[in-house]
Amino acid sequence: xxxxxxxxxxxxxxxxxxxxxxxxxxxxxxxxxxxxxxxxxxxxxxxxxxxxxxxxxxxxxxxxxxxxxxxxxxxxxxxxxxxxxxxxxxxxxxxxxxxxxxxxxxxxxxxxxxxxxxxxxxxxxxxxxxxxxxxxxxxxxxxxxxxxxxxxxxxxxxxxxxxxxxxxxxxxxxxxxxxxxxxxxxxxxxxxxxxxxxxxxxxxxxxxxxxxxxxxxxxxxxxxxxxxxxxxxxxxxxxxxxxxxxxxxxxxxxxxxxxxxxxxxxxxxxxxxxxxxxxxxxxxxxxxxxxxxxxxxx
Amino acid sequence: xxxxxxxxxxxxxxxxxxxxxxxxxxxxxxxxxxxxxxxxxxxxxxxxxxxxxxxxxxxxxxxxxxxxxxxxxxxxxxxxxxxxxxxxxxxxxxxxxxxxxxxxxxxxxxxxxxxxxxxxxxxxxxxxxxxxxxx
Numbered sequence: 001x002x003x004x005x006x007x008x009x010x011x012x013x014x015x016x017x018x019x020x021x022x023x024x025x026x027x028x029x030x031x032x033x034x035x036x037x038x039x040x041x042x043x044x045x046x047x048x049x050x051x052x053x054x055x056x057x058x059x060x061x062x063x064x065x066x067x068x069x070x071x072x073x074x075x076x077x078x079x080x081x082x083x084x085x086x087x088x089x090x091x092x093x094x095x096x097x098x099x100x101x102x103x104x105x106x107x108x109x110x111x112x113x114x115x116x117x118x119x120x121x122x123x124x125x126x127x128x129x130x131x132x133x134x135x136x137x138x139x140x141x142x143x144x145x146x147x148x149x150x151x152x153x154x155x156x157x158x159x160x161x162x163x164x165x166x167x168x169x170x171x172x173x174x175x176x177x178x179x180x181x182x183x184x185x186x187x188x189x190x191x192x193x194x195x196x197x198x199x200x201x202x203x204x205x206x207x208x209x210x211x212x213x214x215x216x217x218x219x220x221x222x223x224x225x226x227x228x229x230x231x232x233x234x235x236x237x238x239x240x241x242x243x244x245x246x247x248x249x250x251x252x253x254x255x256x257x258x259x260x261x262x263x264x265x266x267x268x269x270x271x272x273x274x275x276x277x278x279x280x281x282x283x284x285x286x287x288x289x290x291x292x293x294x295x296x297x298x
Numbered sequence: 299x300x301x302x303x304x305x306x307x308x309x310x311x312x313x314x315x316x317x318x319x320x321x322x323x324x325x326x327x328x329x330x331x332x333x334x335x336x337x338x339x340x341x342x343x344x345x346x347x348x349x350x351x352x353x354x355x356x357x358x359x360x361x362x363x364x365x366x367x368x369x370x371x372x373x374x375x376x377x378x379x380x381x382x383x384x385x386x387x388x389x390x391x392x393x394x395x396x397x398x399x400x401x402x403x404x405x406x407x408x409x410x411x412x413x414x415x416x417x418x419x420x421x422x423x424x425x426x427x428x429x430x431x432x433x
Contacts, residue, residue, distance in 0.1 A: 259406035
């Protein structure tokens with residue numbers, strides 16, 4: 001940090017001023033908050049706003065008393081950190097933007113600067129120095145709320161990714177010896193690995209002889225997706241199970257032909273129903289006589 | 299030929315490849331391509347975007363709307379600043395890959411497009427431009 005450039009000899013007077021004047025600072029801040037919030041109808045009630053201001057000033061006084069202005073992440077600032085976390089969380093839940101939350105903290109500069117101006121009247125150099133300290137301090141704390149907000153969002157995204165990965169790869173037992181794997185969404189490599197693993201494990205667990213991989217829910221089948229499918233089919237075959245790929249829509253069929261992907265060794269069907277019927281016939285299961293399709297290609 | 303820029307996307311990760319597919323599909327639907335042509339250009343875009351990411355160490359795609367004597371089309375220009383392709387003819391050959399894929403991406407993208415142009419310079423990068431017209 002650059003504060004050292006300003007204070008080669010003496011310590012900052014900011015902590016002392018903050019601790020001594022905390023109640024008057026709070027009163028000034030609440031007054032200016034009330035004035036500025038007068039026209040707006042924010043989601044946070046006035047009472048909550050005042051409560052936040054009070055907790056912040058208390059935590060700030062505690063922080064500057066125990067900790068240093070340079071290291072806002074040290075354990076002496078834990079109380080402030082707790083408050084900021086709670087503030088970010090509760091405000092995010094109310095739909096407040098991180099900018100508004102940070103702006104709320106930045107608004108503390110007004111009473112603080114006013115106080116410093118009064119305290120250090122006639123000492124322009126000291127005033128400039130302490131204003132710098134105060135700005136760095138409040139900016140640092142305001143930015144922390146944004147960081148906390150972002151971290152919580154990233155956590156949500158990570159969790160959802162994980163959930164999606166598990167969600168969209170269920171292996172379903174359709175009949176004795178017959179499994180189905182309905183694939184949904186994009187098949188990027190990390191998910192495909194999960195898919196393959198789930199299917200192979202399920203083949204063992206159910207001692208299945210036929211696995212139907214349904215790609216109705218896969219919007220794009222390019223060469224990478226095709227390669228993953230072919231690998232899965234080959235691995236299943238090594239374990240003694242045949243795969244049928246179903247859900248090949250007309251547009252997908254055309255695309256596969258243009259790409260030049262060779263699916264000749266793989267049994268494919270237009271719909272899951274067709275694939276199921278074929279699987280039943282192969283395993284000797286009961287066949288629904290009336291709906292038996294006439295276009296049996298396999 | 300009047301071309302209107304619709305947008306450009308950078309391709310720096312696997313997720314960006316997904317993003318390119320989605321953007322191209324939106325554009326294809328928007329200009330009224332039928333489902334089969336939509337799927338063709340989206341699949342071609344997927345191949346080329348992945349090539350730019352995997353072989354070109356990342357790049358970008360420019361999406362443009364075309365209008366020529368009353369018909370509409372979509373032009374996609376993929377550009378990377380990777381190592382370039384030393385032998386384009388070889389790279390276009392089905393089954394040839396310098397990586398671990400099926401070796402069908404470039405040829406496939408060409409067959410899925412109405413127009414296909416490729417420019418590459420060793421050490422400078424590769425540029426692939428494809429066009430799909432509304433039939």
